[in-house]
Amino acid sequence: MTFCTSHSDAHVLFANEAWYLASDVPEQTFEGTIVVNPAAPAKPSFHRVNRYLLETSSGTWEIYTGGRDDVLAPFAGKRVHVIGKPVETNVTGVTHRELWPGRVSIRS
Numbered sequence: 001m002t003f004c005t006s007h008s009d010a011h012v013l014f015a016n017e018a019w020y021l022a023s024d025v026p027e028q029t030f031e032g033t034i035v036v037n038p039a040a041p042a043k044p045s046f047h048r049v050n051r052y053l054l055e056t057s058s059g060t061w062e063i064y065t066g067g068r069d070d071v072l073a074p075f076a077g078k079r080v081h082v083i084g085k086p087v088e089t090n091v092t093g094v095t096h097r098e099l100w101p102g103r104v105s106i107r108s
Helices: 018-022
Strands: 028-036 052-056 059-063 079-091 094-106
Touching (some): 028 059
Parallel strands (some): 059 094
Antiparallel strands (some): 028 079, 052 059
């Protein structure tokens, strides 16, 4: 099996976005499977519910997409390697354990 060993073989998702770059949380590497969040509504909602989750051996992360769920659709159900920022956010009194994905590659 091989993993993303450099940024050149990964799909850039949000690594160049201002909101991603503004966070001082250091990037980390995560490996797991991206799945559709069963709690996510089919239609947009006023509540923050992230459409995708990353299931890892150490737990599950909500994946924040800034409303751009389409960028993760091709990775749903696949084992991936993600370079991103683990961020805890509090929205309307609810704490979300989120992964902000900078880059993603499919694990082969």
